[in-house]
Amino acid sequence: MDVTPSLRRSAFAALSALALLPACARHEAAGPAGSPGVVLTYWPAPNPQEILLADTLVALWNRLHPEIRVDMQPIPVSISTEEVLLAAIAGKTTPDVCSNIWPGALHDYTQAGGLVRLDDFPDFDSLMSRRTPRELLERFRVGDGHFYEVPWKTNPVMMFCNMRLLREAGVEGVPATYGEYLAAGKKVVSHKYAGAAQAVWMGDRDVRPIWWQRLFDFYPFYIAASGGRTLFTGGIPSFGDSAAAEVFAFFRECYANKYFPRTFFQGGDPFLLEKKATHFSGPWEVASIRKFAPQMEFAVGHVPVPDDHRGPVYTYGDYKNISIFSTTKHPKEAWEFVKFLVTAEHDLLLLSICDQIPVRGDLLENPLFAQYFRANPAMAEFARQAVYTRGMDDAPDLKEIFDGIAQEYEACAVYGRVTPVRAISDALGRTTLIVEWNR
Amino acid sequence: MTRLGDIVRGVRRSDRGAYWFILPYVIFFCAFVAYPLIFSLILVFNRWNIVTPMEWIGLKNFDRLIGDVLFYRSLLNTLTFLLIHIPLQVAVALALALLLNTGVRGRGLFRAIYFLPVVVSGVAVTILWQQIYSFDEGILNNILHAAGLPSVPWLVDPRVAMPSIAIMATWKNVGIYIVLFLVGLQNIPRELYEAASLDGARPFKQFLYVTLPMLNPTIVVIVVLSTIGGFSLFIEPYVLTGGGPMQSTLSGMLYIYNQAFSFGHMGYAATLGFVYALVILGVVVLQRRVIESEIPS
Numbered sequence: 001m002d003v004t005p006s007l008r009r010s011a012f013a014a015l016s017a018l019a020l021l022p023a024c025a026r027h028e029a030a031g032p033a034g035s036p037g038v039v040l041t042y043w044p045a046p047n048p049q050e051i052l053l054a055d056t057l058v059a060l061w062n063r064l065h066p067e068i069r070v071d072m073q074p075i076p077v078s079i080s081t082e083e084v085l086l087a088a089i090a091g092k093t094t095p096d097v098c099s100n101i102w103p104g105a106l107h108d109y110t111q112a113g114g115l116v117r118l119d120d121f122p123d124f125d126s127l128m129s130r131r132t133p134r135e136l137l138e139r140f141r142v143g144d145g146h147f148y149e150v151p152w153k154t155n156p157v158m159m160f161c162n163m164r165l166l167r168e169a170g171v172e173g174v175p176a177t178y179g180e181y182l183a184a185g186k187k188v189v190s191h192k193y194a195g196a197a198q199a200v201w202m203g204d205r206d207v208r209p210i211w212w213q214r215l216f217d218f219y220p221f222y223i224a225a226s227g228g229r230t231l232f233t234g235g236i237p238s239f240g241d242s243a244a245a246e247v248f249a250f251f252r253e254c255y256a257n258k259y260f261p262r263t264f265f266q267g268g269d270p271f272l273l274e275k276k277a278t279h280f281s282g283p284w285e286v287a288s289i290r291k292f293a294p295q296m297e298f299a300v301g302h303v304p305v306p307d308d309h310r311g312p313v314y315t316y317g318d319y320k321n322i323s324i325f326s327t328t329k330h331p332k333e334a335w336e337f338v339k340f341l342v343t344a345e346h347d348l349l350l351l352s353i354c355d356q357i358p359v360r361g362d363l364l365e366n367p368l369f370a371q372y373f374r375a376n377p378a379m380a381e382f383a384r385q386a387v388y389t390r391g392m393d394d395a396p397d398l399k400e401i402f403d404g405i406a407q408e409y410e411a412c413a414v415y416g417r418v419t420p421v422r423a424i425s426d427a428l429g430r431t432t433l434i435v436e437w438n439r
Numbered sequence: 440m441t442r443l444g445d446i447v448r449g450v451r452r453s454d455r456g457a458y459w460f461i462l463p464y465v466i467f468f469c470a471f472v473a474y475p476l477i478f479s480l481i482l483v484f485n486r487w488n489i490v491t492p493m494e495w496i497g498l499k500n501f502d503r504l505i506g507d508v509l510f511y512r513s514l515l516n517t518l519t520f521l522l523i524h525i526p527l528q529v530a531v532a533l534a535l536a537l538l539l540n541t542g543v544r545g546r547g548l549f550r551a552i553y554f555l556p557v558v559v560s561g562v563a564v565t566i567l568w569q570q571i572y573s574f575d576e577g578i579l580n581n582i583l584h585a586a587g588l589p590s591v592p593w594l595v596d597p598r599v600a601m602p603s604i605a606i607m608a609t610w611k612n613v614g615i616y617i618v619l620f621l622v623g624l625q626n627i628p629r630e631l632y633e634a635a636s637l638d639g640a641r642p643f644k645q646f647l648y649v650t651l652p653m654l655n656p657t658i659v660v661i662v663v664l665s666t667i668g669g670f671s672l673f674i675e676p677y678v679l680t681g682g683g684p685m686q687s688t689l690s691g692m693l694y695i696y697n698q699a700f701s702f703g704h705m706g707y708a709a710t711l712g713f714v715y716a717l718v719i720l721g722v723v724v725l726q727r728r729v730i731e732s733e734i735p736s
């Protein structure tokens with residue numbers, strides 16, 4: 001068949017246009033009267049509760065705003081959300097809005113120019129002042145003086161206690177200090193369970209040197225023991241103090257006295273199986289207990305602190321926030337959707353569907369939430385604790401820094417090969433090297 | 440351009456078809472071997488975390504490597520793994536190949552059973568062994584309990600973890616080496632055994648003075664392949680131990696992976712990769728010299 005070059009060019013152009021049509025359609029949705037609208041992509045966390053919440057909120061939004069359609073797609077499952085988002089930034093395939101932004105990774109995202117500056121929106125301040133206490137909000141301001149995330153939810157790390165196991169061992173109440181915890185540990189492991197094939201432990205932590213595991217032991221305990229300090233002060237690593245050494249010494253005693261096993265469990269969650277008396281976790285654990293161990297009699301308390309601790313007990317907040325990615329073609333519409341996600345009514349949905357704590361200053365005063373907390377007293381403990389939480393420093397390479405801490409934790413606390421003071425000094429030295437290296 | 444044109448014109452018309460045939464491989468080679476290699480060489484002199492622009496830092500990556508205790512530790516761990524894994528691999532593969540070579544009934548079935556782990560995904564095998572090695576509910580510890588023995592911390596004791604991983608890696612790969620040994624055994628002329636037998640050599644002596652020397656080329660291949668495979672140790676510690684306990688299973692590959700994909704230090708990881716490749720080259724060359732001088736063929 002003889003095809004002229006001009007015909008070939010026309011055919012190629014027509015085919016190309018056809019191929020590009022779906023891509024164009026992605027960002028153009030028909031409005032109510034067939035007028036062109038906007039389509040936004042929204043990525044929530046990929047767990048079933050948050051997918052259900054996102055489904056509910058997106059359906060509601062699409063009903064109320066037919067001219068701005070939101071397509072929900074859970075974050076692709078991977079080892080971590082942060083890796084997926086970094087890959088998406090590199091590939092320029094980020095969504096318009098994501099509600100699973102870990103503040104510890106914000107530094108990388110902002111350095112890559114991946115996020116929209118939210119305080120450029122004129123109503124950012126008014127929205128934030130209505131919802132989040134100023135002192136807390138300021139902790140999310142990054143080095144360039146701007147905000148790139150809306151603090152959405154926090155999961156304060158607290159201590160769950162199996163009250164039956166504690167009572168049977170002769171322990172009354174929730175241990176609040178290191179001394180009380182260790183004394184309770186002694187009673188629990190020397191009780192009738194000792195020597196049984198399947199012993200009961202006072203607690204356990206995954207002993208593998210996995211960096212994020214330290215967000216559930218060393219980090220909340222350090223924040224608590226230091227009265228609310230994080231790893232950095234004024235951009236300089238500053239955790240080489242006695243509080244950090246005390247935390248390592250506490251865990252070292254737990255392992256040395258066999259209150260904690262030197263292993264990681266694989267035959268199911270030992271707390272839900274009632275094989276350990278305490279567990280350090282976030283509010284999501286309440287729903288797990290309700291579902292998998294409804295018979296368990298449990299209480300929630302702050303993480304143990306040194307015996308001479310005075311004042312409020314802070315902890316790690318495990319924040320997950322909302323950001324708009326700079327690949328968006330519709331920042332104003334995306335911002336409208338973000339505001340929709342954080343209304344008081346939708347924060348109530350976040351509580352009731354996901355059992356996670358919205359970053360609001362009025363959680364315990366606003367009558368809208370009163371019924372939920374009456375029905376879920378354990379969650380009220382988390383809401384009270386939420387005010388006393390800390391997040392992550394605005395620093396690069398936090399994962400590597402926590403990896404260094406995890407190595408020292410393992411050497412000192414789990415295996416007792418290094419003294420707490422030396423381990424903390426080594427961890428601080430390594431952190432300083434990492435910071436220097438990346439400067 | 441003129442030169443390229445001359446080269447193209449210089450190719451004989453009859454050879455042009457052959458170049459079309461090799462073109463797919465050339466494209467594959469350029470895309471997946473040459474380009475990544477050149478790109479990683481560029482990375483060695485840069486700092487890059489995928490999302491931010493590359494930053495030229497000269498030899499700073501090498502500076503860091505010189506003082507990086509963890510890298511040396513990971514090298515030492517990998518060598519420890521090789522010291523356990525290679526003799527175990529050769530001994531087990533040779534023993535099973537000798538058994539299969541005796542004409543035992545169901546030889547084909549046994550060969551398939553031994554080969555099965557080779558074709559199963561590494562992650563699947565590792566998860567299976569996680570269940571076997573698990574401290575609290577593991578199959579091995581349940582057997583020990585039943586026999587009245589205490590549990591063994593297979594993966595959580597710094598002294599036991601790497602041997603446990605070496606045993607698992609041997610189980611996973613032994614099938615392929617059995618096949619190689621079987622080929623080697625079947626290529627040994629029967630006359631040699633007859634002559635040895637006439638000289639009064641009993642089976643053990645025949646093994647020592649006929650079989651083993653005749654298998655020397657196969658042993659060299661297996662040792663070299665096991666060494667290179669051993670240096671790629673990654674999935675097992677990544678899934679089972681995360682490099683612990685006490686960094687005792689932090690392999691070179693796992694450390695490079697962590698630097699690249701967990702911490703985003705692409706430039707430093709590329710530097711580690713190049714140095715690691717040189718170490719592998721050195722070990723393999725040394726190994727070949729030692730083996731060839733120890734067992735003359």
